[in-house]
Amino acid sequence: QQPVQSPQAVILREGEDAVINCSSSKALYSVHWYRQKHGEAPVFLMILLKGGEQKGHDKISASFNEKKQQSSLYLTASQLSYSGTYFCGTDRGAAGNKLTFGGGTRVLVKP
Amino acid sequence: NAGVTQTPKFRILKIGQSMTLQCTQDMNHNYMYWYRQDPGMGLKLIYYSVGAGITDKGEVPNGYNVSRSTTEDFPLRLELAAPSQTSVYFCASEGQGAEQYFGPGTRLTVT
Numbered sequence: 001q002q003p004v005q006s007p008q009a010v011i012l013r014e015g016e017d018a019v020i021n022c023s024s025s026k027a028l029y030s031v032h033w034y035r036q037k038h039g040e041a042p043v044f045l046m047i048l049l050k051g052g053e054q055k056g057h058d059k060i061s062a063s064f065n066e067k068k069q070q071s072s073l074y075l076t077a078s079q080l081s082y083s084g085t086y087f088c089g090t091d092r093g094a095a096g097n098k099l100t101f102g103g104g105t106r107v108l109v110k111p
Numbered sequence: 112n113a114g115v116t117q118t119p120k121f122r123i124l125k126i127g128q129s130m131t132l133q134c135t136q137d138m139n140h141n142y143m144y145w146y147r148q149d150p151g152m153g154l155k156l157i158y159y160s161v162g163a164g165i166t167d168k169g170e171v172p173n174g175y176n177v178s179r180s181t182t183e184d185f186p187l188r189l190e191l192a193a194p195s196q197t198s199v200y201f202c203a204s205e206g207q208g209a210e211q212y213f214g215p216g217t218r219l220t221v222t
Contacts, residue, residue: 041213
């Protein structure tokens with residue numbers, strides 16, 4: 001079943017913070033985050049594993065609450081380059097790292 | 112390294128026609144994936160492969176076939192194209208850290 005992302009869209013001013021949530025109804029082994037700019041391919045941001053620590057990528061970080069089957073992506077001091085659609089992909093631990101992606105969160109950072 | 116390459120970039124098919132979408136990676140990755148992305152939506156897994164000679168179905172395999180005769184190539188075959196197959200198709204390969212590298216995509220229209 002597809003994970004649910006919220007919010008569906010967010011508009012930020014440069015320098016503001018935002019949180020994107022990803023929730024699953026099933027137990028998860030890992031959560032993967034990708035960013036896709038308009039007309040381009042998705043680009044990998046980070047993976048959070050069950051039992052792992054919070055990860056960071058520049059001023060973008062994420063956490064994974066295994067008990068709640070939720071992950072959150074934190075955009076801190078947003079930059080114009082952070083604009084795009086963010087997708088979480090969830091993996092239930094079966095062979096092949098088969099990811100089920102959420103519907104995406106559109107982020108627009110304005111000057 | 113070229114990474115993951117896909118051809119063609121664009122294609123228009125008539126209903127009932129067939130075609131093969133090509134995908135090649137030069138990173139010696141064992142795991143490869145085919146996704147489709149409908150407008151404004153997330154990615155859905157069509158087929159995946161864990162190595163040469165091994166393929167398996169994803170979430171939406173109907174109307175598609177794959178083969179994996181070499182580590183580098185993972186073509187996707189559409190038989191009897193239907194309007195519901197209008198989409199953007201992404202091929203991806205997986206690195207050692209489970210990060211997926213996506214190709215630039217093929218935009219397919221079936222009319």
